[in-house]
Amino acid sequence: MTVRLIVVSHSEKIADGAVELAAQMAPDVLMVAAGGTADGRIGTSLEKVMSAIDQSTGGDGVVVLTDLGSAVLTAESALELTADPSGVLLADAPLVEGLVAAAVAAQGGADAEAVKRAAEAVYGSGAPAPSPVSSVAEGSVTGAGPEFTGDFELINQAGMHARPAAKIAGGLSALNAEVTVNGVDGASMTSLMTLAAGKGSMLHVEAWGPDAERALNYVGGLVQAGFGEP
Template sequence: MTVSIVVVSHSEKIADGAVELAAQMAPDVVILPAGGTDDGRIGTSLGKVLAALEQAGGEGTVVLTDLGSAVMTAESALEFLESPAGVLLADAPLVEGLVAAAVAAQGGADVQAVRQAAEGTRGPGNQPQPAGWEAGRGSVSSAAPDCTGDFELVNQAGMHARPAAKVAGGLASLDAEVTINGVDGASMTGLMTLGAGKGTVLHVEAWGADAERAVEYVRSLVEAGFGEP
């Protein structure tokens, strides 16, 4: 069984839509929405969150929320659970964090790594950076990378949403700082802004304990065409 995910939003439509999007990239992961109030208004419902958490199961559960009061509702729900230890709240942007978490869970990551993948999407401004990170430039430049690689995109659609989510989700769970063509490799949005089509060469630079694993991870995805034609 994989780690499950619960989405808590003030809007039932937002929760349902985010779950629908993430499910396209992680078909084997249980992702449950808990959006809106019990009577269909904008707001959060303790009952909905509890029901989703009790249904989730799996090897732990990661909870993502949209706004501050949704966090409070999720925290309140944890107090009612018999075994809250396996339920972790992620401090991450709802949609990008959800997609990254779902991809990590699909890949078999444990609950801690799934939460880390979600939180890795907050961007370099909110993450601890290695020596040499130049604030405001979005890349590590003054310290030589521990590992590098150049890989040509072979899938027809290039770096669109699904490949970007796979790359970002996997890299966010590693102990490494990674840039791909100058953008944060753990940012799904950043990768999509590259506009990298088929034939584009991705230059990967990585720093940290898992630098070699990070570069190998990107290589394996790219050379396999992300499982696409």
């Protein structure tokens, strides 16, 4: 079981598209789109959101992401009416990037609170929490005390495109560490994509904080495995 995600948008197409995008990074996470009104117009529907919550029960919790202000109000109203509101969390995060970060965290086995924080960390406001990480080859990470650095070569054919950026950002945002990758925020999918790092590029990773070594292991493990891509 994983945490399940609900997307509330004023546009049915936006909600469906955001779910389609995030599903590429987190194929095992149930995501339900609740966009537009019941009759297909721009707006939000309390009934749609309630139905999405009903469809999402049975997992390890539910996190809801929204776009504009009234979508938040609709989601809050739905939470008030649901039978068990304690199992449903509302994240304050940008819809697309927040959803991707949340989906990657959920795919990695994070609990509902950590998934919510992963989404909110896109704004830099979420308090990080631990999540599972991979290991890197012996000797590839150096450091002393709370600070660690590592250099890793991109081996996947496409380099740092959306999926690898999402995997790095989603995992790091759920760790208690500050991490930079070639000088940009490692917990920001957008910032990582601006690196335009192709195959063969070196990623210089620096980390501070209680989970600094785990963060280095996480990034290094992903890079050395080619993000699971050719």
